[in-house]
Amino acid sequence: MSEIYVSAVLGRPVIDPAGVELGRLEDLRLVPGELLPLVSGLFIRNRGKRHFLPWGAVTLFTPVVVSARADGLRVEDAADADTPDIRLRRDVLDRQIVDVDGAKVVRVNDLKLRTRGANLFVEAVDVGIRGMARRLGQLRFWNWLAGVFGAKLPFREINWRFVAPLDLNADRLTLTVARERLTDLHPADIAEILAQLPHKEVGTVLGSLDPETVSEAIGELDPELGGRVISQLDSEQASDILEEMEPHEAADLLGDLPEEKAKELLGLMDAEDAEMVQELLEHEEDTAGGLMNNLFAFVPPAMTAEEAINYIRLVGAEVDNIYYVYVIRADETPLGVVTLKRLLLSPPKTPVAEIMTVGLKAVAVDDGPETIMEILSKYNLLAVPVLDDGGRMVGTVPADDVLKMFLPESITRKRFAAH
Amino acid sequence: MTFSNLVAPFRKFSRRNILVFFAVLGPGIITANVDNDAGGITTYSLAGARYGYSLLWMLLPTTISLVVVQEMCARMGAVTGKGLSDLIRESFGLRITFYIMVALFLTNLGNTISEFAGIAAGMEIFGVSKLVSVPLAALLVWLLIVKGSYRIVERVFLFACVIYLAYPLAALSADVHWGEVALASVTPSFPADGGYVAMMIGLVGTTIAPWMQFYQQASVVEKGITVEKYGYTRLDVIIGCVFAVVVALFIVVACAATIYRQGLPIETAADAALALKPLVGEYASWLFGVGLINASLFAAGVLPLSTAYYICEAMGWELGIDKNFRNAPEFFWLFTISIVVGALTILVPGMPLLAVMYVSQVVNGVVLPFVLILMLLLINNKRLMGAYVNGPIFNAVAWVTVFALIVLTALMTLDTVWPGMISTMVSWIAR
Numbered sequence: 102m103s104e105i106y107v108s109a110v111l112g113r114p115v116i117d118p119a120g121v122e123l124g125r126l127e128d129l130r131l132v133p134g135e136l137l138p139l140v141s142g143l144f145i146r147n148r149g150k151r152h153f154l155p156w157g158a159v160t161l162f163t164p165v166v167v168s169a170r171a172d173g174l175r176v177e178d179a180a181d182a183d184t185p186d187i188r189l190r191r192d193v194l195d196r197q198i199v200d201v202d203g204a205k206v207v208r209v210n211d212l213k214l215r216t217r218g219a220n221l222f223v224e225a226v227d228v229g230i231r232g233m234a235r236r237l238g239q240l241r242f243w244n245w246l247a248g249v250f251g252a253k254l255p256f257r258e259i260n261w262r263f264v265a266p267l268d269l270n271a272d273r274l275t276l277t278v279a280r281e282r283l284t285d286l287h288p289a290d291i292a293e294i295l296a297q298l299p300h301k302e303v304g305t306v307l308g309s310l311d312p313e314t315v316s317e318a319i320g321e322l323d324p325e326l327g328g329r330v331i332s333q334l335d336s337e338q339a340s341d342i343l344e345e346m347e348p349h350e351a352a353d354l355l356g357d358l359p360e361e362k363a364k365e366l367l368g369l370m371d372a373e374d375a376e377m378v379q380e381l382l383e384h385e386e387d388t389a390g391g392l393m394n395n396l397f398a399f400v401p402p403a404m405t406a407e408e409a410i411n412y413i414r415l416v417g418a419e420v421d422n423i424y425y426v427y428v429i430r431a432d433e434t435p436l437g438v439v440t441l442k443r444l445l446l447s448p449p450k451t452p453v454a455e456i457m458t459v460g461l462k463a464v465a466v467d468d469g470p471e472t473i474m475e476i477l478s479k480y481n482l483l484a485v486p487v488l489d490d491g492g493r494m495v496g497t498v499p500a501d502d503v504l505k506m507f508l509p510e511s512i513t514r515k516r517f518a519a520h
Numbered sequence: 521m522t523f524s525n526l527v528a529p530f531r532k533f534s535r536r537n538i539l540v541f542f543a544v545l546g547p548g549i550i551t552a553n554v555d556n557d558a559g560g561i562t563t564y565s566l567a568g569a570r571y572g573y574s575l576l577w578m579l580l581p582t583t584i585s586l587v588v589v590q591e592m593c594a595r596m597g598a599v600t601g602k603g604l605s606d607l608i609r610e611s612f613g614l615r616i617t618f619y620i621m622v623a624l625f626l627t628n629l630g631n632t633i634s635e636f637a638g639i640a641a642g643m644e645i646f647g648v649s650k651l652v653s654v655p656l657a658a659l660l661v662w663l664l665i666v667k668g669s670y671r672i673v674e675r676v677f678l679f680a681c682v683i684y685l686a687y688p689l690a691a692l693s694a695d696v697h698w699g700e701v702a703l704a705s706v707t708p709s710f711p712a713d714g715g716y717v718a719m720m721i722g723l724v725g726t727t728i729a730p731w732m733q734f735y736q737q738a739s740v741v742e743k744g745i746t747v748e749k750y751g752y753t754r755l756d757v758i759i760g761c762v763f764a765v766v767v768a769l770f771i772v773v774a775c776a777a778t779i780y781r782q783g784l785p786i787e788t789a790a791d792a793a794l795a796l797k798p799l800v801g802e803y804a805s806w807l808f809g810v811g812l813i814n815a816s817l818f819a820a821g822v823l824p825l826s827t828a829y830y831i832c833e834a835m836g837w838e839l840g841i842d843k844n845f846r847n848a849p850e851f852f853w854l855f856t857i858s859i860v861v862g863a864l865t866i867l868v869p870g871m872p873l874l875a876v877m878y879v880s881q882v883v884n885g886v887v888l889p890f891v892l893i894l895m896l897l898l899i900n901n902k903r904l905m906g907a908y909v910n911g912p913i914f915n916a917v918a919w920v921t922v923f924a925l926i927v928l929t930a931l932m933t934l935d936t937v938w939p940g941m942i943s944t945m946v947s948w949i950a951r
Contacts, residue, residue, distance in 0.1 A: 333746070
């Protein structure tokens with residue numbers, strides 16, 4: 102068992118047992134292994150031609166010398182060039198990958214290989230300054246330089262199992278570990294990774310996640326960037342994701358898309374979800390109507406506390422805020438609000454009309470963020486109900502969404518800088 | 521690139537299309553305008569003051585080559601969503617990328633120093649000591665980038681572009697024979713004069729610098745422009761290049777109509793501003809001063825920023841104006857160092873300013889051919905660009921442009937190393 106850095110072997114001469122040079126090592130072909138990717142052969146350049154040498158023919162593979170029996174050697178033909186294989190130098194080295202543990206996008210400076218029995222594996226990627234210095238052939242110099250300042254060059258190697266390549270082909274090399282971990286990340290972390298990726302590669306990462314995780318991550322993105330991500334996906338996939346999103350987030354996103362694209366996606370969505378989103382799209386972006394969430398918990402006045410709790414248990418999954426349960430007449434005008442705490446603590450048979458708080462503080466559909474903020478902070482609310490012209494309750498604006506608009510731009514933009 | 525291709529985004533002439541255009545506007549215009557920096561303005565002023573209108577014809581081919589080169593960068597940015605140094609690293613490996621980045625850092629540092637020199641000279645026209653103006657300018661630029669977000673920075677930069685209108689104003693207040701100008705703009709002339717040829721090459725050389733390709737592409741990517749909106753960006757690039765060259769034209773014309781006619785000797789852009797005072801009036805001199813300060817300040821902001829951008833991109837370090845010192849230390853330190861070194865070199869007496877400029881100019885000449893050739897290889901790579909590779913005609917134009925640029929830059933660099941080389945060559949050919 103020994104470890105070899107790719108930087109140490111690329112470009113080295115490959116010799117046959119008699120010591121005759123077969124050519125220079127140019128690349129390594131990788132295939133998925135049981136746990137880690139396996140080297141299946143070498144590409145050797147000799148007099149301007151690229152040859153392929155299967156791994157079985159290699160007799161010695163060290164940084165000092167690579168030797169192989171020449172019988173396996175063949176010139177790379179058209180069939181080789183066309184097969185969608187994965188080559189270490191062409192497809193992995195110098196590329197960007199997702200470091201799933203650190204939840205960020207990094208660049209591969211070097212790769213660590215390890216021999217185990219007769220096989221050669223890719224064990225880890227080096228994303229640090231050490232790998233860079235090694236590639237440049239200046240590791241000693243940089244070590245010395247760091248030593249002068251009394252420091253050591255940091256090791257930054259990530260085990261292959263925790264990286265997710267962005268190349269669709271190279272992706273086959275990773276097992277489910279990285280993928281599973283990617284799904285386990287907090288949606289805000291996924292969003293941050295998405296924001297760092299070139300737009301072409303966003304699809305690769307999203308394709309490997311389930312629509313629910315994706316919808317949460319996209320909801321975390323700045324709507325402008327989210328809209329861009331959505332429009333890069335194919336419409337079928339995009340509409341699935343939009344269905345999973347909360348209607349007000351989906352509406353924000355669609356609002357930033359060109360009209361035709363937005364209509365197309367709405368058309369592909371489930372009719373009920375589409376209607377919810379459509380309703381929100383009709384309002385101006387910076388008004389209560391545009392900010393509101395039209396899914397909220399409401400009950401009729403005659404319901405008892407026990408029934409109300411059962412009802413919330415039933416519909417609560419769909420609703421963002423279940424802490425405020427609004428009491429609403431048959432004509433959709435609100436009577437008052439009752440908190441979940443109150444419902445739980447009251448005797449089960451009490452009608453909600455008796456325990457609710459009346460004198461509901463509400464805003465109109467076209468009220469601006471300042472008005473909403475004023476009411477939220479004055480009455481210490483988590484959300485404020487929105488009434489239409491007829492006094493009917495059409496939604497609620499959650500405090501955090503309004504708060505975002507009052508934070509300095511530097512704080513909100515910082516997280517999702519697109520580059 | 522045909523005309524119909526150009527107006528395609530506006531075929532449906534609607535409010536929405538116009539809005540999209542204004543939203544996409546920025547990268548091309550900003551990049552092309554930074555090009556008229558302290559060095560550029562000096563060259564244009566000298567060209568007008570020494571050779572009158574006779575060099576104006578060079579501006580047309582310069583515009584074309586500028587558009588050809590910058591359009592390719594913008595296209596690569598929109599199609600791949602990656603910056604130029606990113607693509608170079610992925611296609612050509614770490615070693616080439618590393619040395620190109622070191623070279624670019626050096627030449628940009630040299631340019632930044634000359635921008636601060638421009639600020640110092642420009643402010644001295646208004647009687648402000650460089651001990652005040654340079655530190656203040658450095659702080660201003662640094663704060664804008666550290667404290668601002670990309671949107672704010674872009675807006676400030678776009679506004680700075682408007683101040684370039686000071687030059688047309690200055691030119692219009694001078695006594696210009698516009699018929700002569702129009703004729704000179706389309707009449708090539710090749711006198712057997714070494715100084716003239718050197719100036720001719722200088723005009724092209726200051727216009728196309730390696731950092732521009734990186735900055736253009738990075739800002740297209742940062743702005744999130746995709747292939748669908750690319751038509752507008754192409755327009756942005758063309759408008760920017762044309763605007764930048766028109767500004768250059770007015771500088772040449774203003775100096776030609778006044779300083780050249782009187783036969784006054786000048787050496788710098790600040791000399792030109794001062795020379796205008798008795799000839800045209802005080803306000804023309806002020807306009808020139810304001811133009812120089814603005815251009816230098818603008819470029820002093822963009823150059824360190826673009827350096828930090830593409831170095832971090834190539835090395836895989838975190839980057840972006842919207843980050844901070846903690847999560848993107850390399851990015852923020854790189855441009856802080858550029859600004860500090862740039863400003864200090866001007867302030868500390870006895871710094872070998874000329875030697876620094878000399879090295880910067882030579883490194884610039886050496887690195888530009890590499891960048892342009894790598895760029896052409898990348899844009900013709902089907903694996904990367906798919907259907908957006910160069911068409912055969914455009915590709916021929918691009919190769920000819922790049923080849924011509926390389927020859928001109930090589931000549932200019934050689935003339936820097938062995939002064940008078942171009943004169944010797946011209947007289948040798950003329951014999």
